[in-house]
Amino acid sequence: AELSVDASFRRPIPSTLFGIFFEEINHAGAGGLWAELVSNRGFEAGGPNTPSNIDPWLVIGDSSFVVLSTDRSSPFERNKVALRMDVLCDLESCPSGGVGVYNPGFWGMNIEGGKKYKLVLYVRSLDSIDVSVLLTGSNGLRTLATTIIKGPASAVSDWTKVETVLEAEETDHGARLELRTSKKGVIWFDQVSLMPEDTYKGHGFRSELVEMLKEIKPRFIRFPGGCFVEGEWLRNAFRWKESVGPWEERPGHFGDVWMYWTDDGLGHYEFLQLAEDLDTVPIWVFNNGISHQDQVDTSSILPFVQEALDGIEFARGDASSKWGSLRASMGHPEPFNLKHVAVGNEDCGKKNYRGNYLKFYEAIKRVYPDIQIISNCDGSSHPLDHPADYYDFHVYTDASNLFSMSHQFDHTSRSGPKAFVSEYAVTGKDAGTGSLLAALGEAAFLIGVEKNSDIVEMASYAPLFVNTNDRRWNPDAIVFNASKAYGTPSYWMQRFFAESSGGYLVNSTLVTSSSSSLVASAITYQDSKDRNTYLRIKVVNFASSTVNLKISVSGLGANTVGLSGSTKTELTSANVMDENSFQQPNKVAPAQSMLQNAGKDMDVLISPN
Numbered sequence: 001a002e003l004s005v006d007a008s009f010r011r012p013i014p015s016t017l018f019g020i021f022f023e024e025i026n027h028a029g030a031g032g033l034w035a036e037l038v039s040n041r042g043f044e045a046g047g048p049n050t051p052s053n054i055d056p057w058l059v060i061g062d063s064s065f066v067v068l069s070t071d072r073s074s075p076f077e078r079n080k081v082a083l084r085m086d087v088l089c090d091l092e093s094c095p096s097g098g099v100g101v102y103n104p105g106f107w108g109m110n111i112e113g114g115k116k117y118k119l120v121l122y123v124r125s126l127d128s129i130d131v132s133v134l135l136t137g138s139n140g141l142r143t144l145a146t147t148i149i150k151g152p153a154s155a156v157s158d159w160t161k162v163e164t165v166l167e168a169e170e171t172d173h174g175a176r177l178e179l180r181t182s183k184k185g186v187i188w189f190d191q192v193s194l195m196p197e198d199t200y201k202g203h204g205f206r207s208e209l210v211e212m213l214k215e216i217k218p219r220f221i222r223f224p225g226g227c228f229v230e231g232e233w234l235r236n237a238f239r240w241k242e243s244v245g246p247w248e249e250r251p252g253h254f255g256d257v258w259m260y261w262t263d264d265g266l267g268h269y270e271f272l273q274l275a276e277d278l279d280t281v282p283i284w285v286f287n288n289g290i291s292h293q294d295q296v297d298t299s300s301i302l303p304f305v306q307e308a309l310d311g312i313e314f315a316r317g318d319a320s321s322k323w324g325s326l327r328a329s330m331g332h333p334e335p336f337n338l339k340h341v342a343v344g345n346e347d348c349g350k351k352n353y354r355g356n357y358l359k360f361y362e363a364i365k366r367v368y369p370d371i372q373i374i375s376n377c378d379g380s381s382h383p384l385d386h387p388a389d390y391y392d393f394h395v396y397t398d399a400s401n402l403f404s405m406s407h408q409f410d411h412t413s414r415s416g417p418k419a420f421v422s423e424y425a426v427t428g429k430d431a432g433t434g435s436l437l438a439a440l441g442e443a444a445f446l447i448g449v450e451k452n453s454d455i456v457e458m459a460s461y462a463p464l465f466v467n468t469n470d471r472r473w474n475p476d477a478i479v480f481n482a483s484k485a486y487g488t489p490s491y492w493m494q495r496f497f498a499e500s501s502g503g504y505l506v507n508s509t510l511v512t513s514s515s516s517s518l519v520a521s522a523i524t525y526q527d528s529k530d531r532n533t534y535l536r537i538k539v540v541n542f543a544s545s546t547v548n549l550k551i552s553v554s555g556l557g558a559n560t561v562g563l564s565g566s567t568k569t570e571l572t573s574a575n576v577m578d579e580n581s582f583q584q585p586n587k588v589a590p591a592q593s594m595l596q597n598a599g600k601d602m603d604v605l606i607s608p609n
């Protein structure tokens with residue numbers, strides 16, 4: 001096979017081409033990227049009616065010593081449920097160490113020796129009860145950190161906010177938070193939070209997961225879903241107004257598509273902050289009055305339109321505006337750089353979509369003419385029947401099909417809105433739980449996206465994260481539990497494209513047999529550190545045999561240092577179904593070597609798969 005690259009022809013690649021899509025799915029946020037260690041911190045997950053289920057909180061001691069229940073005595077108006085603990089024993093009769101309640105976090109808390117953890121809780125008692133706060137190993141026996149909250153001096157007390165820092169002396173990856181006492185009486189707890197102090201920029205994100213995102217240099221972040229935005233029913237959809245303001249006052253909600261409760265510590269503000277921290281463009285997907293099961297009629301959609309406008313004002317309004325002032329009070333007086341919004345997710349086929357969409361479109365363009373609006377209707381094969389700046393394109397398919405979709409956009413109309421491939425992945429048996437084969441199909445597809453980046457302006461893999469304790473969707477790019485994380489081959493594949501956004505597509509022509517299993521592209525880009533310009537050629541070999549590729553390079557220009565220092569980076573493995581795991585996180589990971597015989601005409605061996 002032959003590949004000729006002519007660098008004298010070049011076309012700019014959009015600066016936003018490759019980004020990420022964060023959805024609250026698989027506990028990606030709650031129990032994942034959002035570093036809060038307490039699960040169900042406000043005792044609201046069991047519903048507003050009491051008595052309710054306080055899962056995953058559990059009692060320490062049996063019912064002859066302590067009784068846990070819930071009531072609606074919380075000081076917070078939007079989340080009234082609080083935990084009531086009736087202690088029936090005292091110092092003489094309680095089991096040693098006392099009785100109480102513990103929270104195991106999201107399948108165990110990762111507590112690391114030498115690190116600090118900020119505890120905030122609200123407590124109320126009619127009696128002068130001291131509470132021991134402990135971080136213990138998973139069996140509750142080994143103490144990692146401890147402190148004491150002194151009870152009130154007087155007999156009747158109001159709710160009191162307690163803030164303290166616990167420093168762990170030992171490590172346990174499956175730890176829990178315990179609240180214990182040996183004093184008879186009644187005590188209430190509410191809004192119990194435990195956060196590691198070393199979150200990313202102190203903004204509440206789990207640092208090593210953010211670092212993994214930074215490595216793929218995302219140029220946008222689409223959030224917060226996906227189906228999470230729609231809800232199975234509208235009453236359970238993510239509503240941004242319920243996710244802003246002081247964390248203690250957020251009601252939380254049950255996401256009925258991915259079937260778990262979120263306290264919504266990771267809310268609208270935090271998503272915008274994350275985009276800023278990643279130095280990337282936020283793309284907000286909002287609910288357009290349509291869920292999987294119910295729809296608001298277009299005649300009644302205006303309150304939803306106002307909700308979207310308010311959400312934009314929250315992001316962009318100055319501190320004198322109603323919603324901008326709330327953002328400022330949360331710590332960000334400067335506006336966030338929100339310029340893209342999507343009207344719903346995968347709703348195009350639904351009865352009210354077009355009617356509702358137009359109401360959102362007209363209202364947003366009237367108030368914010370510069371905001372780019374994304375329609376859910378695919379405009380790649382025929383023109384849209386409504387105005388839009390972008391249209392969504394989603395694809396989940398097998399590896400061969402996605403490989404052949406490297407030509408998907410070759411013949412798409414160049415007039416009209418731009419394409420946003422906001423979700424793509426190989427799924428089904430080809431994908432395993434994140435196979436090399438999946439990454440090969442995806443890489444070929446992205447090469448097609450890169451070559452068609454005059455019409456495709458943005459693309460993101462989906463889903464981004466999975467906590468292995470709640471795998472709702474398979475496969476995913478980054479796999480984690482409480483303490484470990486690794487990238488699937490699809491994650492590593494994305495790193496090959498990290499420099500493409502904002503670079504230049506250069507001419508590349510592949511000459512192969514007609515039934516080729518090769519796809520290739522070439523770009524030039526400026527390195528952000530040394531400011532030199534590099535040529536990068538990407539080749540996908542979808543076959544299980546080695547290919548000798550004759551590469552010729554021309555048009556490099558007079559100032560070229562030369563190709564002699566060139567490197568070759570391969571993502572491959574012995575078996576095409578190989579995957580990474582917690583035990584072997586880098587089994588399928590890029591390996592770099594010097595490129596032998598590098599020059600303007602060179603023979604390069606491309607490994608199988």
Ligand code: AHR
Pocket residue numbers: 023025225226227228345346423462463473
């Ligand atoms: O990425 C997982 C899901 O796939 C998204 O929530 C949805 O948009 C699509 O159906």
